[in-house]
Amino acid sequence: MADKEYTYSEVSEHATKKDCFIVVHDKVYNASSFVDEHPGGEEVLLDVGGQDATEAFEDVGHSDEAREILEGLLVGKLKRMEGDPKPKSYEPTSATGAAADTASMGVGLYALVLIGGVLAFGAYKYLQAQQSQAQ
Numbered sequence: 001m002a003d004k005e006y007t008y009s010e011v012s013e014h015a016t017k018k019d020c021f022i023v024v025h026d027k028v029y030n031a032s033s034f035v036d037e038h039p040g041g042e043e044v045l046l047d048v049g050g051q052d053a054t055e056a057f058e059d060v061g062h063s064d065e066a067r068e069i070l071e072g073l074l075v076g077k078l079k080r081m082e083g084d085p086k087p088k089s090y091e092p093t094s095a096t097g098a099a100a101d102t103a104s105m106g107v108g109l110y111a112l113v114l115i116g117g118v119l120a121f122g123a124y125k126y127l128q129a130q131q132s133q134a135q
């Protein structure tokens with residue numbers, strides 16, 4: 001059964017709660033029995049029912065346990081036809097890119113706080129000096 005090939009249009013016919021196929025990494029899974037049990041809620045699963053859920057699935061960073069459950073739901077492979085939506089391959093590089101961006105922003109913020117601190121200290125010293133002059 002897991003060797004069956006489904007075209008994208010066949011998969012898209014299974015988009016209801018009771019009959020919910022999803023595609024992850026070009027494999028077809030029947031998520032119907034799991035919709036109610038999904039810890040992330042049934043909404044998100046139904047949103048991608050009959051569609052390619054690769055990105056959605058990978059973006060969450062599902063655990064190995066989740067991947068095992070997914071493999072248990074396997075019903076076949078996706079057979080891509082001309083004119084089908086492009087495969088949604090997951091590129092971890094973009095995730096690392098985003099992480100690097102956040103990291104450099106973190107450094108920027110740190111520098112800002114540091115400069116602010118130095119300025120505040122300078123101002124404090126200046127005021128102190130002024131005060132001792134006045135006395």
Ligand code: HEM
Nearest residue numbers: 031039040044045048053056057060062063065066069070
């Ligand atoms: C049949 C496919 C799927 C399976 C077997 C599955 C399985 C699981 C499991 C076992 C968890 C618990 C945490 C973990 O072990 O990682 C989980 C959490 C979650 N899943 Fe899925 N999932 C599927 C598809 C999706 C999709 C397509 C989305 C779309 C966004 C999604 C969104 C989430 C979210 C947001 C959580 C976190 C819930 C929380 O921590 O409160 N899942 N999923």
